[in-house]
Amino acid sequence: MFGFYSYLSLFCDVELIHPSKRFDMTNSATAQAPITVPTGPAGRAIAEPMSGAMLDLMQAHLNLENQSAADYFAAAVWFAERELVGFAEHLRDEGKQEQEHAAKFVDYLISRGQRPVLDTVEPPRQQWPDVEQVIANIFRMEADVTASLLQLYGNAEKDIDRRTTVFLDAIVDDQRLSEHEAAYLLGRVKFAANNPAAVMIIDAELRESEAEPAKLEG
Numbered sequence: 001m002f003g004f005y006s007y008l009s010l011f012c013d014v015e016l017i018h019p020s021k022r023f024d025m026t027n028s029a030t031a032q033a034p035i036t037v038p039t040g041p042a043g044r045a046i047a048e049p050m051s052g053a054m055l056d057l058m059q060a061h062l063n064l065e066n067q068s069a070a071d072y073f074a075a076a077v078w079f080a081e082r083e084l085v086g087f088a089e090h091l092r093d094e095g096k097q098e099q100e101h102a103a104k105f106v107d108y109l110i111s112r113g114q115r116p117v118l119d120t121v122e123p124p125r126q127q128w129p130d131v132e133q134v135i136a137n138i139f140r141m142e143a144d145v146t147a148s149l150l151q152l153y154g155n156a157e158k159d160i161d162r163r164t165t166v167f168l169d170a171i172v173d174d175q176r177l178s179e180h181e182a183a184y185l186l187g188r189v190k191f192a193a194n195n196p197a198a199v200m201i202i203d204a205e206l207r208e209s210e211a212e213p214a215k216l217e218g
């Protein structure tokens, strides 16, 4: 019998199946062919493999985020020892954000069927001559994290790994803002020129969460 669905199939590239037959496994090709799904090192399903170079860079970046968390915490300790509570708590919170960033990369690697490998976190530097040097180091650290992210992005583009470029888009822009905020703080500290009263003013701003760069838009 020349049914309605067979008739419609004449005008389509695919065979149209009557709704009542769609879940009838006895006649379909899928009943015979086993479905195989590629899996990663942890046994999770992989929709698209990740290149070895991409994976190595992702692992290195994940560990850089953890190292940044330790570096921020060391800076927070330096300020806490000197009664600069605003700096100490601000830098502690920044360190917690770095841990969140590391967790985001762990989540992503798992979502891609890869196994995150945690590396050793090196003891952070804890001795500094003055406030400006501590904050200058923070700025350098943020710039290094940005460079690592951009390297990831470039590699993802080279691999045409669009899942990774989409994942990185928001992260790269957030990282630019982190650099912006660190540059602002470094600028304020430079103005203070290690004058205790001026440093106390910045500390008070940080304590009130009022230390942000100018926003001229709007």
Ligand SMILES: [Fe+2]
Residues within 6 Å of the ligand: 065, 068, 097, 098, 101, 145
């Ligand atoms: Fe980060």
